[in-house]
Amino acid sequence: CSSDLSRINGMASAPAVFGFVLLISPAFAQPALSKILARVSEEAEVLQQNAPRILTQETLEQRALMPPSRFRPRNESAAAGADSRLRIREIVSEYSFGALSGAAPNLLEFRQVISVDGRAVQTPESARRALSAAIQSADDRARKRMLEEFAKNGLVDIATDYGLILLMFGSRAINNIKITPLGTAWVGTEQALTLSWQQTSSSGGALEFHGRESVRRALRGTLWVRASDGLPLRVNAWIEYTDPAKHLIRDDANVEYILSAHGFLTPASVVHRHLVDGRLMTENLYHYEPFKLF
Numbered sequence: 381c382s383s384d385l386s387r388i389n390g391m392a393s394a395p396a397v398f399g400f401v402l403l404i405s406p407a408f409a410q411p412a413l414s415k416i417l418a419r420v421s422e423e424a425e426v427l428q429q430n431a432p433r434i435l436t437q438e439t440l441e442q443r444a445l446m447p448p449s450r451f452r453p454r455n456e457s458a459a460a461g462a463d464s465r466l467r468i469r470e471i472v473s474e475y476s477f478g479a480l481s482g483a484a485p486n487l488l489e490f491r492q493v494i495s496v497d498g499r500a501v502q503t504p505e506s507a508r509r510a511l512s513a514a515i516q517s518a519d520d521r522a523r524k525r526m527l528e529e530f531a532k533n534g535l536v537d538i539a540t541d542y543g544l545i546l547l548m549f550g551s552r553a554i555n556n557i558k559i560t561p562l563g564t565a566w567v568g569t570e571q572a573l574t575l576s577w578q579q580t581s582s583s584g585g586a587l588e589f590h591g592r593e594s595v596r597r598a599l600r601g602t603l604w605v606r607a608s609d610g611l612p613l614r615v616n617a618w619i620e621y622t623d624p625a626k627h628l629i630r631d632d633a634n635v636e637y638i639l640s641a642h643g644f645l646t647p648a649s650v651v652h653r654h655l656v657d658g659r660l661m662t663e664n665l666y667h668y669e670p671f672k673l674f
Contacts, residue, residue: 385539385540385541385542385545385585385586385587385599385617410573410607411608411609411610413559413561415610416573416575416605416610417549417554417559417610418610419605419609419610419611419612420546420549420554420603420605420610420612421549421550421551421554423546423611423612423644423645424546424547424548424549424550424551424553424554424612425550425551426644426645427544427546427547427644427645427646428487428547428550430642430644431476431477431487431544432476432477432478432479432487432515433673433674434476434477434640434642434646434671434672434673434674435474435475435476435508435511435671435672435673435674436474436475436476436646436668436669436670436671436672437472437473437474437475437494437504437668437669438472438473438474438475438491438666438667438668438669439470439471439472439666439667439668440469440470440471440472440473440535440664440665440666441468441469441470441664441665441667442467442468442469442470442471442535442536442662442663442664442665443466443467443468443662443663443665444466444467444468444469444535444536444537444661444662444663445464445465445466445467445660445661445662446464446465446466446467446536447464447465448464448465467534469496469497469533469534469535470495470496470497470498471493471495471496471530471533471535472493472494472495473491473492473493473494473507473530474491474492474494474504474507474508474511475489475490475491475511475668476489476490476491476511476515476674477489477490477515477543477544478490478514478515478516478518479518480518480519480520480523487544487547488523488541488544489540489541489543489544490511490514490515490523490526491511491526491530492507492508492510492511492514492526493507493529493530493533494507496533496534512674514526527540536662537654537661537662537664538664539631539633539650539652539654539664542617542633542635542647542650542652542666543635543647543650543666543668544647545615545617545633545635546612546615546635546637546645548579548584548599549577549603549612553584556579556580556581556583556584557577557578557579557580558577558578558579558580559575559576559577559603560575560576560577561573561574561575561576562574562575562576562602564607565604567604567606567613567614570606570607570613571606571607571608572604572605572606572607572613572614573604573605573606573607573610574602574603574604575602575603575604575605576600576601576602576603577600577601577602577603578598578599578600579598579599579600580598581598582596582597582598583596584596585597585598585599585619586599586617586619586631597619597621598619599617599618599619600617600618600619601615601616601617601618602615602616603615603616604616611639611645612637612645613636613637614634614635614636614637615634615635615637616632616633616634616635617632617633617635618630618631618632618633619631627656627657628656628657628658629654629655629656630653630654630655630658631652631653631654631655632652632653632655633650633651633652633653634650634651635647635649635650636648636649636650640670640671641670642671642673646668646670646671647666647668648667648668649665649666649667649668650664650665650666651663651664651665651666652664652665652666
């Protein structure tokens with residue numbers, strides 16, 4: 381099964397920098413690549429089966445570089461810094477997964493906003509009821525309304541569905557991915573193997589919306605797995621292309637996974653960055669509380 385990553389295009393940015401440092405470790409016994417990929421696919425399948433049954437709270441902090449204000453300071457030194465505005469928003473939502481009718485077996489993210497910048501929008505209980513109703517309806521229009529409501533909270537360059545990117549390595553979808561071993565690294569205190577991956581077709585790639593138009597783009601990136609047994613720890617994914625205005629666009633995301641108390645992997649965090657001509661325009665930092673069963 382493949383996940384359906386999507387992003388709503390817009391203007392934005394943030395100067396914050398998050399780094400992931402790779403360290404080469406001494407040689408050690410490694411599982412064969414076939415066994416590693418079998419473990420990755422197995423974990424993807426288990427997440428696929430259980431994702432519709434779990435729920436959590438998602439906190440999104442977005443840092444966006446906005447166009448300059450219409451107000452122009454008289455002071456020249458102040459005016460020099462008025463070319464752009466950094467805007468920070470925090471959105472807390474009830475968050476789960478579901479499939480759309482006719483789209484099975486693909487799973488997508490569903491969310492209902494609880495608060496915006498600390499201001500309550502609805503209670504968690506009412507948000508969960510609305511979330512459950514939207515998932516059970518399996519209606520594409522319901523999910524689109526949820527995304528539209530999400531975007532209305534002053535967000536730009538929204539990146540969604542990255543939490544499910546592990547599903548791209550399911551037993552069937554992995555056949556459409558080219559995978560090459562890279563080396564070794566550390567992920568926290570875990571020794572890890574790194575694998576380069578690249579989709580061979582855009583059919584299961586990232587879905588981008590530009591106004592009323594949409595386009596799919598093949599993804600590529602790096603997969604980190606635990607060296608001892610092939611358990612997936614982190615997935616990096618990126619796309620890069622030139623838009624009609626001749627700007628180089630890059631979207632890059634790192635998704636951290638943890639083994640939940642329920643015995644299967646769930647997303648712990650997502651860091652997504654949108655760059656234009658090498659300049660960071662938007663940074664979306666998603667954090668997830670421990671998942672609960674419905």
